[in-house]
Amino acid sequence: MFPAFHSCDASTLPSTGSDHAPILISIRPPSPQHDKPRPRWQEADWPGLTNRLKNWLIPPLPETPSPNQLDQWFSSALSVLTTTIEDSAPHSRPSPKSNAWWTPLLTTFRKEFTKATRKAKKLRTPDSYPTARLSKLGYFKAIKRAKASYWADFLAKTSPNTIWTAKQLVTLRKTLRFPSLPEASDPGAVNNALLNHFLSVKDPLPSRGRLAKNLSTSPLTKEEVRLALSRSYSSSTPGPDGVPYSVWKRVNHINPAIIDELLSPLVAFGYHPPSLKTATGVVLDKPGKAFYDSPASFRIIVLLKTISKILERVMTVRLSAIARSKGLLHPNQGCSLPGLSSADACLALTHEIKTLQRPRLEVSTLFLDIKAGLDNVNTSTLRARLLAAHVLSYMVDWVSCLLSERTCTLVFQGSPNLSSPISVGTPQGSPISPLLFLLYVAPLHMLVPEGLMVSYINDFSITVASSSYRGNIRRRQRLFSTIFARGRDIGVSFSVPKTELIHWWTLSQRTPPSTAPVTASWVVAGIDRVTIQSLIPKCGI
Numbered sequence: 001m002f003p004a005f006h007s008c009d010a011s012t013l014p015s016t017g018s019d020h021a022p023i024l025i026s027i028r029p030p031s032p033q034h035d036k037p038r039p040r041w042q043e044a045d046w047p048g049l050t051n052r053l054k055n056w057l058i059p060p061l062p063e064t065p066s067p068n069q070l071d072q073w074f075s076s077a078l079s080v081l082t083t084t085i086e087d088s089a090p091h092s093r094p095s096p097k098s099n100a101w102w103t104p105l106l107t108t109f110r111k112e113f114t115k116a117t118r119k120a121k122k123l124r125t126p127d128s129y130p131t132a133r134l135s136k137l138g139y140f141k142a143i144k145r146a147k148a149s150y151w152a153d154f155l156a157k158t159s160p161n162t163i164w165t166a167k168q169l170v171t172l173r174k175t176l177r178f179p180s181l182p183e184a185s186d187p188g189a190v191n192n193a194l195l196n197h198f199l200s201v202k203d204p205l206p207s208r209g210r211l212a213k214n215l216s217t218s219p220l221t222k223e224e225v226r227l228a229l230s231r232s233y234s235s236s237t238p239g240p241d242g243v244p245y246s247v248w249k250r251v252n253h254i255n256p257a258i259i260d261e262l263l264s265p266l267v268a269f270g271y272h273p274p275s276l277k278t279a280t281g282v283v284l285d286k287p288g289k290a291f292y293d294s295p296a297s298f299r300i301i302v303l304l305k306t307i308s309k310i311l312e313r314v315m316t317v318r319l320s321a322i323a324r325s326k327g328l329l330h331p332n333q334g335c336s337l338p339g340l341s342s343a344d345a346c347l348a349l350t351h352e353i354k355t356l357q358r359p360r361l362e363v364s365t366l367f368l369d370i371k372a373g374l375d376n377v378n379t380s381t382l383r384a385r386l387l388a389a390h391v392l393s394y395m396v397d398w399v400s401c402l403l404s405e406r407t408c409t410l411v412f413q414g415s416p417n418l419s420s421p422i423s424v425g426t427p428q429g430s431p432i433s434p435l436l437f438l439l440y441v442a443p444l445h446m447l448v449p450e451g452l453m454v455s456y457i458n459d460f461s462i463t464v465a466s467s468s469y470r471g472n473i474r475r476r477q478r479l480f481s482t483i484f485a486r487g488r489d490i491g492v493s494f495s496v497p498k499t500e501l502i503h504w505w506t507l508s509q510r511t512p513p514s515t516a517p518v519t520a521s522w523v524v525a526g527i528d529r530v531t532i533q534s535l536i537p538k539c540g541i
Contacts, residue, residue, distance in 0.1 A: 050254055059077060078262065116135040154169075187414045187415055217270075219264060245306050270394035299428075330445035332454045349365070364472035364504065369499065381490055383399070446486075469503050476501075
């Protein structure tokens with residue numbers, strides 16, 4: 001009820017004659033929001049669209065367009081294309097009461113049941129009631145059969161991509177948690193508090209003037225678009241435009257030149273139009289939190305337009321190859337890189353621990369987590385690093401344009417649906433965001449003698465070995481001071497509650513593992529004393 005709360009007053013109502021004071025609470029219900037009719041893309045007239053899409057021509061673009069001209073050209077071409085496909089598909093108005101298992105036959109049964117019930121109430125004859133009862137029985141049996149048939153068909157078509165949907169259907173629906181922040185008295189204040197915590201504006205880059213085509217740019221190819229679409233799931237939730245990947249896969253199958261010619265100028269000029277930088281931020285609560293009175297108890301998943309994510313997947317492959325050739329990534333960094341998954345990071349850590357244990361050394365590992373990792377990427381710092389490594393100018397310009405002048409609309413229970421500008425961080429749901437974050441935090445990696453530092457996105461582990469665990473703690477204090485100073489230089493910090501210290505032991509050690517917690521203390525920035533208490537004091541491997 002908090003989103004509808006208006007005011008309260010304890011002085012207007014008369015006294016009850018007891019020590020309890022009546023309170024007048026005013027409720028202002030929010031206006032109902034009617035969802036727009038959604039096109040049923042799978043039922044579109046694709047046979048009728050085939051000839052039109054095969055002969056589809058993208059309008060020409062000026063040789064040296066300004067950003068405004070490129071925006072208008074791209075928005076117009078994309079709008080005409082999507083409108084043509086949408087007009088050929090039937091529309092349905094979504095409703096919270098709609099059911100996927102409903103059939104036209106059930107509509108007929110419901111009409112007969114309603115008609116028989118009204119007739120029985122009107123005539124009140126002995127013959128009318130059995131008829132109404134039989135009609136009701138047939139109607140509810142038909143509903144039961146329709147549900148069973150839909151569920152059986154759904155399970156028969158279940159794939160690894162939809163298995164979690166089946167799990168959600170059989171589990172109880174979780175009650176949505178409304179962000180109840182102490183200093184926010186209305187949904188608008190909650191919206192601003194979440195934006196300031198996650199997506200605060202910091203030093204936006206200056207806007208570009210007339211665009212110049214980079215002659216060294218490799219043209220976008222149809223094979224790159226095909227590979228990007230093959231790695232995209234058709235069941236993924238679309239962004240503000242509501243166009244799923246399945247539509248673009250159909251379009252690319254009919255005429256591969258459409259998407260290629262639509263996105264190629266953006267790559268050539270190193271530009272990302274504002275129409276692709278509008279996003280919807282879904283606010284989700286983090287499970288297992290004791291209280292939900294802080295923005296840190298929630299996370300924001302950004303939904304982008306699918307056509308934008310196709311281009312981002314293409315640029316991710318290109319930037320990954322450039323970063324490796326330029327040495328912008330550390331070999332021990334993982335995620336969004338071929339051959340470097342979470343399993344590889346775990347195997348590297350396990351191998352290093354066993355290798356260090358062979359000469360009878362004591363091994364310890366400190367696990368660190370960067371606070372709000374993706375939200376702390378500073379565009380100016382990242383651009384300067386790319387320029388210093390002599391990355392191609394079109395790639396630097398495109399990355400800078402992608403991360404600047406974005407807008408996001410937060411969605412949560414009772415949200416005001418306000419579009420807000422943001423110019424810091426990388427979108428949580430973007431395919432290129434993990435790679436950009438790896439480039440941003442690469443300077444945090446360092447060489448650890450008789451040890452190893454491994455990271456996976458924002459999770460870091462520092463493994464050291466010495467003749468005693470106390471010696472390991474002293475070494476980690478020095479290493480943490482170094483990584484803390486490097487993180488401060490780029491504007492990132494580490495989460496103390498998520499920090500863990502583990503001492504590893506072997507099965508040959510006869511001493512049983514200690515049940516007492518292992519603590520390590522050091523002075524951070526010369527002021528605060530931070531104590532790390534591990535949840536697992538000793539772990540066998």
